[in-house]
Amino acid sequence: MASAQGGGEDLYELPETEKTPVTIITGFLGAGKTTLVNHILKGDHGMKIAVVENEFGAVSIDDALVSENMKAAESIVTMDNGCVCCTVRGDLVRALTQLLDGGKKFDAVLIETTGLADPAPVAFTFYINQEVGEFYKIDSILCLADAKHIIEHIEEKKADNAVNEAVQQVAFADRILLNKIDLVSPEELTNVKSTIASINGFAEVIECQQSKVPLAKILGVGSFSVEKTLEVDPDFLDGADSQPAKKTKKVHDLSQVGSCGFQIEGDLDDVSFNDFMQQLLQAKARDLYRSKGVLSIHGQGDTKFVFQGVHEQMNFGPALSPWKPDEKRVNKLVFIGRNLDRAALEEGFKNCLYTPLPDGWSSAKDQYGRRYYFHTESKKTQWTKPTE
Numbered sequence: 001m002a003s004a005q006g007g008g009e010d011l012y013e014l015p016e017t018e019k020t021p022v023t024i025i026t027g028f029l030g031a032g033k034t035t036l037v038n039h040i041l042k043g044d045h046g047m048k049i050a051v052v053e054n055e056f057g058a059v060s061i062d063d064a065l066v067s068e069n070m071k072a073a074e075s076i077v078t079m080d081n082g083c084v085c086c087t088v089r090g091d092l093v094r095a096l097t098q099l100l101d102g103g104k105k106f107d108a109v110l111i112e113t114t115g116l117a118d119p120a121p122v123a124f125t126f127y128i129n130q131e132v133g134e135f136y137k138i139d140s141i142l143c144l145a146d147a148k149h150i151i152e153h154i155e156e157k158k159a160d161n162a163v164n165e166a167v168q169q170v171a172f173a174d175r176i177l178l179n180k181i182d183l184v185s186p187e188e189l190t191n192v193k194s195t196i197a198s199i200n201g202f203a204e205v206i207e208c209q210q211s212k213v214p215l216a217k218i219l220g221v222g223s224f225s226v227e228k229t230l231e232v233d234p235d236f237l238d239g240a241d242s243q244p245a246k247k248t249k250k251v252h253d254l255s256q257v258g259s260c261g262f263q264i265e266g267d268l269d270d271v272s273f274n275d276f277m278q279q280l281l282q283a284k285a286r287d288l289y290r291s292k293g294v295l296s297i298h299g300q301g302d303t304k305f306v307f308q309g310v311h312e313q314m315n316f317g318p319a320l321s322p323w324k325p326d327e328k329r330v331n332k333l334v335f336i337g338r339n340l341d342r343a344a345l346e347e348g349f350k351n352c353l354y355t356p357l358p359d360g361w362s363s364a365k366d367q368y369g370r371r372y373y374f375h376t377e378s379k380k381t382q383w384t385k386p387t388e
C-alpha cells in the first residue's frame with residue numbers, strides 16, 4: 001500500500017515534516033469557502049500560500065469577485081474543467097505538480113473544492129498518486145457549513161446509489177466551520193449543531209461569521225487522520241495500491257443539478273433586472289443553490305456591479321474596481337441549482353438589457369421603485385415599455 005499518514009508503512013522518502021501541508025476546503029455551494037480563503041490570505045501570518053481553485057460553472061465569475069485579495073496568494077491554479085472530485089486524478093494532480101514544477105516552496109496549499117464536490121476522492125488522490133503523496137500531506141479537511149441552509153441540503157433525497165454531497169462534506173471533515181450564524185436564531189443554531197453532530201461527532205465545530213476564525217485553529221493543525229476517515233468510509237483506501245478504476249463507490253450524481261452561465265454585452269436596465277431576479281427567487285429560491293454575477297447597469301457610469309446569492313440571500317454592490325475605459329461591458333451571470341430551465345433563464349436575462357426608448361418617450365420610477373413610461377407630448381402613461 002502507498003503511504004498512509006497516521007498508519008501503515010511509509011514508502012516515500014520525504015519525511016512527513018518536509019511535506020507541504022494541504023488544507024482541503026469543502027462545504028456546500030455558497031457556504032463561505034471563498035470568504036475563508038480571502039480571510040486566510042489577508043491574515044498576518046507571513047506564510048507563502050498557494051491556492052488551488054475549482055469552479056463548477058461555465059462562466060468564470062470568481063476571478064472578478066475575489067481578484068484583489070487573491071493577489072496575496074503566492075500562486076493560484078484554477079481548475080475549471082468540471083468538478084474537482086470527478087476529474088480528481090487529472091486536474092488536481094496536474095495542479096499540484098504544476099506548483100512543484102514552479103520550484104517555489106510553499107508553507108501551505110489551500111484547495112478550494114466546488115460546493116458540489118465529494119471530498120472522499122479528493123483526499124484519496126493523496127494516497128493514490130505517488131508524486132502528490134510524496135510532496136504533500138493533508139493537514140486538515142475543513143468543511144464550511146452554512147448555518148441557515150445546511151439542514152435543507154443534508155435532508156435532500158438522492159437516488160439510492162448517489163452521494164449526498166452535503167452529508168459527505170460534513171462526514172469527512174475534521175474541522176467544521178459553522179458559518180453565517182448571524183442568519184439563524186439560537187434555537188436554529190442548536191438544531192443545526194445537533195444535526196452536524198449526528199453525522200460527525202469527531203470534528204471540532206467552530207462557530208463563525210464571514211468565515212472569520214483564528215488561523216491557528218485551522219492551519220498547521222495536523223487534524224486529518226486516515227484512521228478517522230476509515231471509520232467514516234471503510235473503503236477509503238481500497239485501490240490505493242493498484243488501479244484507480246478499482247475504487248467503485250456511490251456515484252456522484254449531478255443529473256438534476258446544473259450550472260447555467262450566460263454572458264451578454266451592453267448595459268442592463270436596473271428595474272428589469274430586479275424584477276427578473278425577484279420573480280426567479282419567488283419561483284425557485286429552494287432550488288437555486290447559488291447565483292453570481294458581474295453587471296453593467298445603465299446610468300451608473302463606470303461602476304461595475306457584482307452580486308452573489310445563496311438561495312434567497314442576495315448581496316449586491318459595487319465591485320472592487322470599476323469598468324476600465326477600454327473594457328467591454330459584458331454582463332456575466334451564473335446560476336447553479338436543481339432543475340433549472342436554461343432557455344427561460346437566458347430569455348429572462350436578455351430581456352433585462354437596456355434599450356433606448358422610442359422618440360418622445362421617457363421613464364421614471366414611482367415611490368415603490370417601479371418603472372413607468374410616459375410620452376412627453378401626449379402625456380400617455382403606461383407600465384409596459386413602449387416599442388414605438
Ligand SMILES: Nc1nc2c(ncn2[C@@H]2O[C@H](COP(=O)(O)OP(=O)(O)OP(=O)(O)O)[C@@H](O)[C@H]2O)c(=O)[nH]1
Nearest residue numbers: 029030031032033034035115180209210211308315
Ligand atoms: N450573512 C452572511 N453572509 C455570509 C457570511 N459568510 C459569507 N457570506 C456571504 O455568502 C456568500 C457566499 O460566500 P462565498 O465565500 O462566496 O461562498 P463559497 O462557498 O465560496 O461559494 P461557492 O464557491 O459558490 O460554492 C457571499 O455573498 C458572502 O458574502 C456570513 O457569515 N453571514
